[in-house]
Amino acid sequence: MIIPREDRLTPEQLGEVTNIVEDFGCRIQEIVGAHRNIYAILGDEGHELMFNRLIGLDYVDRVDHIESAYRLLDKDSELAQQKLVLGGTALGIDPLFIAGPCTVDPEEPNLTLETAEMVKESGAQLLRGGVWKPRTMPYSYQGDSRALEVLITARENTGLPLVVEVMDEQQLQIALDAKVDVLQIGTRNALNYSLLKAVGKLSAPTESWILLKRGRHMAEPDEFLAAAEYLAAAGNPRILLCPRGTTPKLDGYRNHPDESITQLLKEKTWAPVICDPSHSTGRASYVPAATLAAIAYGADGVCLEAHIDPRRGIGDDPKQALDQKELALTLRRAKSVWDLLR
């Protein structure tokens, strides 16, 4: 990884380092950091002669060689120096709360617009909402692009940035055109490397972040981090890691809750961890305690399903969304746990 002396390389300098690494069968990927750009060497970065030629350039501050399989996500990566701010919140300094419906009902836009107001009042800084839905059964509601219009209106009304899942490149392009603030990659696509590469690459020159859910079958934390590495290696290091439960599910739960993996992730990576107790537990009555646990485990925040009237929601909302009172209380308590631990 090449760390320049200035905040970025000029096109001429980039051309020169590219020529050097190509002599050794490698490629350069520019990574747009919050404060300066860094330049990952894709391929075997261990060539001594390549290292010597790069370090000899007067505009190169240093060339880091990180042994870890996920060299950009690793705690020792230069990216760990970034100060990350999302939705006006400095990550790690204040907790980040994302809330909103599982699925935006395009036939009932007022439900989402009212939910957005409630999310704002609860103190959450971002609004989530499903536009296109990955459903287990092909007969279930699959989503509708019109839902994005509803969310855009909700963003205009409340000022809350949006979190929207994309499942393919067509949806990705629509979401980028709409300046969706955070692109969600769901558990089912967490190992879809083509999609990960496309999302990382196409969102890199924008201001969009990526919320990467942990794959349900992704038992190994390293596999989770490797998936996130794909996003950074494709150019976008604005990544949130989202544990959301795994298989096999616990009796009575939707998944096997995995908020506790936060501690392990925090030892390995600088990337913020935003847990999703709504999907990990799958029951509204279990979500508040799991939220507090996530914060206690060291998560940077949580993503919760919430709805102005959960019974009228579609998708997961009737079983797992919090209502207005539950959301406000849960976030207030989560903030208390946050303050208590700091």
Ligand code: PEP
């Ligand atoms: C969701 O966020 O509504 C969702 C479908 O998430 P997951 O991919 O975690 O199931």
Ligand code: MN
């Ligand atoms: Mn859901």
